Every structure is written in C-alpha cells, then in structure tokens.
Amino acid sequence: IASSLPLRSQFPMTGRRVRMPTLLPLWRAARTTGKQCGLTATGDYQPSLRSPWLAAEEKIAFDKLHVAKYLGEAVDKVRRQEHKALMAEGYEDLKGSKYDWLYNPHNMTHKQKLRFKVLRESTLKTARAWAIKELAMSLWHYVSKTWAMKGWDRWLSWAVRSRLDPVKEVAKTIKAHLWGILNAVVLKVSNGPAEGLNSRIKMIKFRSRGFRNKKRFASAIYFHLGGLNLYPEGVVR
Numbered sequence: 001i002a003s004s005l006p007l008r009s010q011f012p013m014t015g016r017r018v019r020m021p022t023l024l025p026l027w028r029a030a031r032t033t034g035k036q037c038g039l040t041a042t043g044d045y046q047p048s049l050r051s052p053w054l055a056a057e058e059k060i061a062f063d064k065l066h067v068a069k070y071l072g073e074a075v076d077k078v079r080r081q082e083h084k085a086l087m088a089e090g091y092e093d094l095k096g097s098k099y100d101w102l103y104n105p106h107n108m109t110h111k112q113k114l115r116f117k118v119l120r121e122s123t124l125k126t127a128r129a130w131a132i133k134e135l136a137m138s139l140w141h142y143v144s145k146t147w148a149m150k151g152w153d154r155w156l157s158w159a160v161r162s163r164l165d166p167v168k169e170v171a172k173t174i175k176a177h178l179w180g181i182l183n184a185v186v187l188k189v190s191n192g193p194a195e196g197l198n199s200r201i202k203m204i205k206f207r208s209r210g211f212r213n214k215k216r217f218a219s220a221i222y223f224h225l226g227g228l229n230l231y232p233e234g235v236v237r
Contacts, residue, residue: 062180
C-alpha cells in the first residue's frame with residue numbers, strides 16, 4: 001500500500017509494478033499539500049514510487065515498525081544459532097528464553113525482568129545482538145536530519161563490525177534505505193494506518209479464498225474499502 005500521510009489516499013499494489021497514471025493523484029496531492037508518502041513495502045515498488053516524484057527522497061518514509069521487525073528477526077536468528085551451539089556443548093543458558101529477547105522490557109513482569117537482566121548483561125552473542133537492536137530503537141527522537149544521520153552512522157558502524165551475520169545483513173538493508181528512515185525520524189510519520197488497511201486487504205483475500213486474477217483482486221479492494229455508499233436512496237444508515 002502506498003498512502004499519503006496523514007492517510008487520505010491509498011493505492012493497492014497487488015503484486016505487479018504500478019503504472020504511473022495510477023499513482024498520479026497521490027503525487028498531485030502530496031505536491032499541493034506538502035504531505036509525505038508512507039510505504040508498507042520496499043523493493044520492486046520503489047522505482048514506481050520514486051521516479052515521477054519531485055524530491056521523492058525527502059517525502060517517502062520507512063517507519064520504525066519495519067526496522068523493529070527486521071532487527072527482531074535478526075536477534076532471533078542469532079539466538080537460535082547460539083542456542084544450538086551451546087546445547088551441543090551441554091549448556092542451557094538460552095533454553096526457554098526466546099520471547100524474553102522479543103518482549104518490550106517495559107511490558108515484563110518483575111520476575112521476567114530479573115531473569116532477563118542476567119541474560120542481557122551476559123557475554124552471549126544474543127545479548128550483543130539485542131543491545132544493537134535496542135540502540136537502533138533509541139534513534140528515533142532526533143529533530144535534525146544531520147544529527148540523525150550521525151547517530152545512525154555510528155549504529156551502522158557497530159552493526160557492521162558486530163561479527164553477527166544476521167545483524168550485518170539487516171545493517172546492509174538499513175543502510176540502503178537510510179534516506180527513508182531519516183525522513184521517518186525527522187518528519188515523525190507512521191505507517192500504522194496503512195498497515196491497518198493492509199491487514200484488511202489480507203482479510204479480503206483470505207475470505208475470498210483467492211482471486212482468478214489481479215484485476216479482480218484490485219476491484220474487490222476498491223469495493224470493500226473504497227468508501228462506497230451502498231444503501232438505497234432514502235435509507236439512513
């Protein structure tokens with residue numbers, strides 16, 4: 001989903017490259033109102049979004065949700081690899097700790113905090129990966145793009161030198177999309193509304209048990225989420 005922020009216009013991208021005329025209303029709205037564009041996807045969709053847009057790299061934002069997701073997955077990969085190696089040597093340091101590394105510490109019970117304190121202050125590789133993730137989550141308060149860039153450059157330096165392959169892979173992804181992350185940091189925008197819309201689209205697909213082609217899928221999205229007034233004339237909703 002590509003959407004203007006605040007959420008006013010949405011365009012479904014149903015697995016194909018979107019043609020320019022489809023996105024022109026979004027560009028016109030963004031240019032005239034000064035709004036930004038939020039993305040819930042990257043990769044093949046970016047050329048369609050960036051090429052027609054004046055100063056696109058100052059308007060498109062990749063928000064905190066996606067960064068947290070990728071880093072959380074990297075921490076879990078490090079944990080699985082390390083747990084397997086420790087178990088082979090007869091150590092059970094990480095046994096049953098999967099969700100401790102994924103929970104927000106602020107939402108933990110007192111007992112969970114005490115247990116997790118021992119883990120995160122250890123010399124485990126997983127503890128190092130978790131610390132790198134938490135530092136990234138603390139870099140969203142900047143107001144100046146210059147200072148934000150310095151903070152993220154320091155983080156990238158640590159992540160790349162961490163000797164943790166899953167973390168290094170995420171660092172490469174973040175470096176490639178850093179321009180959009182910096183926009184999200186400075187502009188304080190969120191893709192939350194677009195993510196909610198994306199969930200509703202997935203539910204349409206699930207309830208329909210799939211579609212014969214992409215055109216019908218797009219039509220179903222507009223029918224259910226296009227704000228159509230289907231009540232007979234004179235009927236008050």
